[in-house]
């Protein structure tokens with residue numbers, strides 16, 4: 236990689252997208268753009284994880300091995316303090332349930348807190364954490380109200396009001412999460428989902444979409460999803476964090492509720508939770524394969540009609556994180572004042588779409604010129620340092 240070698244075709248390993256990756260590579264070769272430094276970054280990064288998967292997929296005994304699993308577990312286990320704090324807030328909500336349910340204004344305010352918790356949960360992925368200390372990580376994980384208001388100035392586009400206006404008109408609807416990272420981030424996604432189905436009349440089902448192969452180090456696989464819920468139910472899992480029995484009880488109360496929702500299918504993974512890495516045999520993985528292709532999401536209707544048709548049934552599709560944002564916008568060098576709608580290309584209007592992203596790569600759209608000028612002056616690295624964020628919403632076309 237460091238010597239700018241040519242990318243090799245991915246061997247026919249029996250798993251999805253080999254021809255797709257190799258066809259693109261062939262085209263890049265014809266254009267003399269087939270080396271690590273010359274290939275488009277989005278393609279090269281996706282290729283890296285697909286190539287790595289191929290090495291395991293072709294082995295006899297390592298097919299089910301996720302080389303990043305231990306890193307994901309390690310960081311998750313260190314997230315105890317924030318997880319206990321959030322669980323205690325959910326316990327307070329449970330006590331006030333009767334009052335909350337009848338107060339639309341309060342639900343709206345909580346909805347916005349949940350959005351921000353999920354947004355900043357995305358700042359803590361393993362691709363950025365390698366150089367951080369434990370206290371840096373735990374600091375980033377303080378996503379409660381006070382920390383949220385301090386971080387508000389870092390949200391460069393904020394469509395929270397619009398998304399709430401949309402969702403509050405929905406009754407008993409379906410929300411989808413196109414997940415990003417395992418560990419603390421997916422925990423915040425589960426908390427948001429729990430909030431939506433337990434305390435609001437607007438949502439009765441949540442579908443989670445993960446990755447079928449180890450992806451961008453810390454992305455959620457079916458096993459990670461299952462493991463997260465099992466860990467939350469295990470009282471000893473976060474034993475490195477000092478916790479009162481009362482806090483452990485709060486976490487157990489919430490985790491038991493979430494686990495029951497999963498059993499009942501109120502919260503579900505888009506493919507069977509036992510799906511092995513690589514997707515296994517048969518058709519079950521059709522709804523999961525698309526997320527690890529190198530394609531932008533623009534032409535989802537043609538590229539993966541089954542998934543597009545499925546998402547069309549959703550009342551809100553939430554795309555988490557930076558890579559999903561890059562694929563939504565095609566990872567193009569748009570002027571940052573370009574509208575989010577234009578950057579979504581043909582995908583725009585397919586379903587109500589919310590993107591929650593902390594900025595870790597160059598592409599950024601939908602930002603007012605004034606805000607751009609101000610942030611550009613304050614922090615030249617705003618596009619990539621994970622400190623700034625975008626909350627972008629676009630409704631379904633009528």
Ligand SMILES: O=P(O)(O)OC[C@H]1O[C@](O)(CO)[C@@H](O)[C@@H]1O
Pocket residue numbers: 280357360362363415416451555556557558559561595596
């Ligand atoms: O986990 P997220 O938010 O999708 O971040 C992934 C991002 O991290 C990087 O791998 C490194 O910053 C980017 O190339 C990529 O878009």
